[in-house]
Structures are given as C-alpha cells and as structure tokens.
Amino acid sequence: MLGFDLGKYRTMVVSIALFLVLDLGVLILNFVISSEIDKDAVNINLAGRQRMLSQRMAKTALQIEARNAQGQPSEKEAKELAQAHATFDGTLNAFIAGGNTLSGAGKDIHVERIDDAHAQAILAEAKGLWTPFSTAVRGLGDKGAPSPEAAAGIARQAEAVNLSLLKLMNDLTTRCEQLSSDKATTLRMVQVSGITLATINFLIILFHFLRHLRESDRLVEKARRETDNILQTTQEGLFLLDDKFAMGTQHSKALAGIIGTDRIAEQDFLAILRPMVTQKTLDTAKEYIELLFQPEIKEKLVASLNPLNHVEIHQAQGAGEMSTRYLQFGFNRVREEGRITHLLVTANDITRRVKLEQELKATEERAKGQMGMLVEILQVDPSDMHRFLRAANEGLGHINNHLMEQGGGKAEQKINAIYRITHRLKGDAGALGLSMLATPFHELEEVLDGLRGRPNVTGEEFLPITVHLKALFEQLETVGSAVTRIAQMRGVVTVEPPRPQIDPAEAVPRVVSQWQAFTRQIADRQQRQVQLSYSGIDLQKLAPVLQESINSMVTQFVRNAVVHGIEPPAERRARGKPESGRIAVYVSQREDGGADLSFRDDGKGLSIAKLREAAVRAGKLTAEEAATLDHRRIVALIFEPGVSTREAVDEDAGRGAGLDAVKDMIARLGGTVRIGSTPGEYCHFRISLPAQPEQLAAAA
Amino acid sequence: MTARKLLIADDSNIVRSKIARALGQHGLHIVGLAANGREALELFKATRPDVLTMDLTMPEMDGIECIRAIRALDAKVRILVVSALSDKGTAIQALKQGAQGFLDKPFTEAELSDAIGELLEETGNG
Secondary structure, three states: OOOOOOOHHHHHHHHHHHHHHHHHHHHHHHHHHHHHHHHHHHHHHHHHHHHHHHHHHHHHHHHHHHHHHHOOOOHHHHHHHHHHHHHHHHHHHHHOOOEEEEEOOOOOOEOOOOOHHHHHHHHHHHHHHHHHHHHHHEEEEEOOOOHHHHHHHHHHHHHHHHHHHHHHHHHHHHHHHHHHHHHHHHHHHHHHHHHHHHHHHHHHHHHHHHHHHHHHHHHHHHHHHHEEEEEEEEHHHEEOOOOOOOEEEEEOOOOOHHHHOOOOOOOEHHHHOOOOOOHHHHHHHHHHHHHHOOOOOHHHHHHHHHOOOOOOEEOOOOOEEEEEEEEEEEEEEEHHHHHHHHEEEEEEHHHHOOOOOOHHHHHHHHHHHHHHHHHHHHOHHHHHHHHHHHHHHHHHHHHHHHHHHOOOHHHHHHHHHHHHHHHHHHHHHHHHHHHHHHHHHHHHHHHHHHHOOOOOOHHHHHHHHHHHHHHHHHHHHHHHHHHHHHHHHHHOOOOOOOOOOOOOOOOOOOHHHHHHHHHHHHHHHOOOEEEEEEEEOOOOOOOOOHHHHHHHHHHHHHHHHHHHOOOHHHHHHHHHOOOOOOEEEEEEEEEOOEEEEEEEEEOOOOOHHHHHHHHHOOOOHHHHHHHHOOOOHHHHHHOOOOOOOOOOOOOOOOOOHHHHHHHHHHHHHHHHEEEEEEOOOOEEEEEOOOHHHHHHHHHH | OOOOOEEOOOOOHHHHHHHHHHHOOOOEEEEEEEHHHHHHHHHHHHOOOEEEOOOOOOOOOOOHHHHHHHHHHHHOOOEEEEOOOOOHHHHHHHHHHOEEEEEEEOOHHHHHHHHHHHHHHHOOOO
C-alpha cells in the first residue's frame, strides 16, 4: 500500500502538527503586533514632537514680534517658524489621513492614519484650532521679515491656540502611548496563551506517549512471563535453531535434562549431538537440517527422513553401569515475513514409549513361541513325552542335588556330573524335536563349559547355573502343563484307529523311527547324508531301564557318528564310498536278561593323531605323554570328559561330553564297552549290559 | 487451467500402475511411464511434465542422477521421490539434487494423493 498508515502513532502526529500550528500562529501574531508597536513608537515620538513644535512656533512668533518692535532683523526666526509650521502641519495631516512627514533625523517617512476614534477626535479638534493659525503663518510668506502688524497678529494667534494645541498634542501623545500599551498587553496575552497551549499540548503528548509506553511494556512483560511459564513447565525440550546450527538463547527447562547438558544457549547443536549418534547419523542430520532451510523443499514431505526421530543413547550411570535412553528430535520451520529464519526444535525422551513397544513385541514373540511349543509337543508321541519329562525332571533334580551338596567332592567333579546330565537331556530334547527345551539345555551347557577345566571355581560362579536351572524347571513345568492340557483336549479315552495290516518284519519300531528322524536332523545340520538301519530284537522285550539306557546311548552315538565319523558326501565319493553314510544298530538279548548293543558307522574311524591333540588341548595329557602313550590308551580317551576332536561348538557336538556320559551310564549299569576302528573305514562300539537288580528282584 | 502433466519413473510395473491409477483420479494427465532413469530423462525431454514421481534405485541410471539431469534442464518441475526408506541418507541426497518431497514405500493411494497435493501447493508462506 502506498499511503502511510499512521496506526498507533496517529495521536502523536496530530499533537505534533497542532504544536507546530500553534507555534506558527503565535509567531505570526507576535510579528504583526510587534510591528504595530514599532509604528506606535514612531507615532508617540511624532506626537511628542508636535507638542514641542506647538511651543516653538509660539515662542518664535513672540520673538519675531519682539525683534520687530526693537527694529532688529527677524529673518532667522521667521524661517524657523516656517519650518516648524511645515513639520507640524505635515505630521498633523499624516496622523489624520496618512501621508509623509519628516522624521526626527530629518528623513522623509510614511505615517499611517491613526486608526483610533478617540485619537482622531483629538486630531480633529487640533485641526480646527490649527487651520486659522496655519493660514496666518502661510500668509507671512517665506521671504524676508514680516511686517510688525503681521508679526503681532501671528503672536496673538499663537498665544490664543498655544495652550490648547499643547494640551491636545499632549492628549494625543498620551492616547498613542495608551494604544501602544494596549497592543503590548495583547501581545503578552497572545504569548502567554500560546505558551500555555503549547505546554498543554506537550503534556498531552507526553502523557499519551507514556501511557502507550507503559501499555506496551505491560504487554511485553506479560508475554515474557507467559513464555517463561511455558518454557518452565513444558515436558518437551524446546529451542530455536538457526541456519548455522546455533541454538537460541531461550529454551525450555526440560531440555537440559533431556539432552544432558546445561550449556545450551548459542551452542552448536551438532556438537551436542556428536557424542550421542554415529558420524553417519550426524552427517545425515546436518544435511536434513540444511534441507529444511531451503524454501522449495516441502516440510511435511520430508518429515519421514528425519534421522533424529529415534536416537538411542547410552550413558554411564556410575559403577560402570550403562543406561539406555531414546530421544526424539522434531523440527518445524519458523517464518518471519515468509522467510525461514529458524527451526523450532522439540526434543522428547521417548524411552518409556520405546520400552513399552519393545515389551509388546517381546510379548508377541512369546505368544508366537508358545504356539511353536504347542506344535512341537503335538508332534511328539505322548508316552515319549511323558518319559522324557520324567527323565528331565529327575535329571534337573540330580543337578539340584549336586548344587546343594556342601563341599561334597571337588568342584570339578560336580561340574562334570552336571555337565553330563545337561548334555544327555539336551540330546534327548533334540531327538524328540523339542527345540524349546534343547535350546535352554544348550545355554546351560555353554555356562558349564566356561567353568570346566578351571582350577578354582567359587560358589558365586555356580550362581548362573542355579538361574538356568530355575528357568529350565519353569520351562519344563510350562511344557508339562501344555502336555496335560493337550491330553485333556484329546480326551483321556481315545479310540485308536485300526492298525494297518503290515508285515511285522517290515514294521519299523517307533524308537527306531525316532533314531532315524534324529539322524536326519543332525545330518541336515552338519550337511551330511546318513541312513540308520536297525536289526535285532524288539526293544520292548527288554527291561524298561535297559530300554531307556540303550535309547540314550544310541542317541549319543548317532550324534558322535554324524559329527565326527561320517564324511561330507564329496569326501566320501572321493574315497570311493557311497555318498550316504551308514549307521547300523543291532541289539540282542543276553541269556541273563541283560542286553548287547552294537553300533557301527562307516565313517572315517577314530583318528589317533586328533585324539592326541584333543587330549592335550583338554589338559588330560602333556604333549610328551600323548606322544608316548599306547594307541589303545589313546582310543580310550574318547570317553574322557572334555575331550572332543571338534574345534567348533554347536548344538550338536564339540564339548566332548557325549561319550563321557555314555561311559558313566555303562558304569552305573555294570556293563562294558569295546571299541573297534579302522581309520578311513569304520568305528564300532560294542556294549554289554547285564540284567539289572530291579529286574532280578521282579523276576524273583 | 489445463491438467498438469505427470511423468512416473519406477522400475516396478506394479508401482507404476498403482501411482498412475491413484494420480489419474487426482486430475493429473499422465504423459509417460519410465522403467529406469534413462527412459525417464528421455521422456522428460519429450513431454516436459509439470510433476514427476521418481524411484531411487533403478537400473541404467539411478534416481539421484536422473533428478540432477532433469533439474539442470528445468528449474520449475516438481519432483516427488517415491522410494523405500532403507537409507535416509540416500533420500536426503535426492532432495539435495532438487527433489522437493519424499514418500516412503509402501504407500497407500491416500498418502500418495496427499503428498502430490502438498507438492503442488504454491511455495509461499505455506
């Protein structure tokens, strides 16, 4: 808009204009009146001179008469009279009608008519007296001395008007002085009222100005207080950021707590971010902020690119502990007259929200895990499941007893015993396809492995075992209750479908199909091809304790054979063997009711050299002992705890615990084991187990 | 006012038709569908569109290079990057080369429509 908007300054501008008009008015009046007073001063002067002239003319007339009477020349006096007459007459006429006369200094000046009735009345009267006298004086002419008669006539006339004229001229002077004094009074009044008005005007301006100033101060103060209150109270971190990444001087109180520093005003935002984020995030953040200052970029359409939307920071919290917090920075443009001057940055601590989200996710995963557990349970035969749960509970009970024993035996023995139980249960869980139990057993095994072979294990170091044990008990209970629920759903009474009519010779016993499935699982994980075949008696003919022992041993041997014995398909092909390895299991019943188990694989057999290395690695032998020891003694080492020829540890093997557990079991049952192996061809275990006491007791 | 001309650049046929379907209804006149950056650049020269949607990872010439080339030819065309947000840094580079907005994949038709509305709004105080 072209016009000038006075806005809030209107009053002030009007007041100033009024002040100027007033000033100018007073100035003009002052000038006019002053110049009139000047003229009045001239008039007073001239009126005074008229008074003097009237006296001089009378005096001169009498002198002329006197000199004439004495016969003395009177030309000089006559000339003086004529001059006085001319001056008086000119001045009188000028007073009456305006005109020129001589000034005191003898110069020709213009005199205006005296514009006053009273003065004019005086002048009219004076004119009436003056005219006859003036006519007489003119009659004298201006050359030579007048005759004695004429001089006497003039002298008489002068005597006659002298006093009256004097009085009139006196009155005129007084009147002129009065007029001048009146004007001076007017002038003073004008000046006084001008100054008064100007002062009032000034006071109005001042009052108005102060009121506005106070009002605007009040508003500014109010706004400042409100801003302060907002900044003090808000839970968000708020501050302004300029295009040089400098933070503004004002910020919310909460900001310091969120970003963890009090030094904020005019600090470099990037420097504050630097310890919190990676260099890459910092670089991206810098570029993102720069983009937001570019007006052509659409603010809403780049919000999703904010690299500081989710900042994870780790802070030391004394005593070497770290706490993790999550921060979120948001950016909004601040515009002044359409130009982007700043970004308003909001900083929030979103740790609670993130943690809640994480918990929610974990809960979802647990729910998914439980689903998976149900699926796993459903795939296991219920009686196998019950048997496993019983064995697992017993096993965990044993572990617990070992832990409770105060000083019973050396710590190393204790750990080895716990290790064997754990390893067996892990294998059993794996064989049944129960990964939700195999995994925690594997984790416990890892903990135990860290303690094995350590000279001094303190009581405190047993603590993690207790924690895992507790978790395992709970997990077993969860599985147990799931099994019970499933059984309830299935119904206690189930009518089995009719068995298919198959040749009993071809029917594969259930336990054998489990071994086969387990073999396939491990073979898949180890990238081997292996087939397990079984021949021999129906295992169910054996005493339950022998059935379970044989089952455990075969599981362990399968694991051992697939991991250590059977070569990868390519290697087998190269050796002229079929790509698929073979495991043959044979069980026969002894006459005393005991059982013989034969387990043979066609893998690479036992490597004496590797067993030596492993025994040295496990600290069972010194290098010298290993080098000198008889082959048979070396082979026997595979039953020692901690000896494994495998270097990597995984779910399947690598800790050398499996055969250790088998030896334990054989010893407990009072059996024997023979090993036969030809390098590159096979490995063969033959186990002989006598009849068991409870079996004998039952038979008796 | 004549309908604004739209060019779509994306190596996925499915995404191209999804954008075309959503924005055809938005009153935009689709002048070209490009499957890579080179095609997009050629189509751009031939059709001079007002609006462009641009994928970033495309064969032959990627989105960033293409945006740079197009921006060198035309200062006014509005460019929306439509890409999966695997790397915020890459998307920011695209914006530095002259795109004005970003839309994360996958997107709904409403989100795309809103983004284009925002993109076409006159730059002023908004």
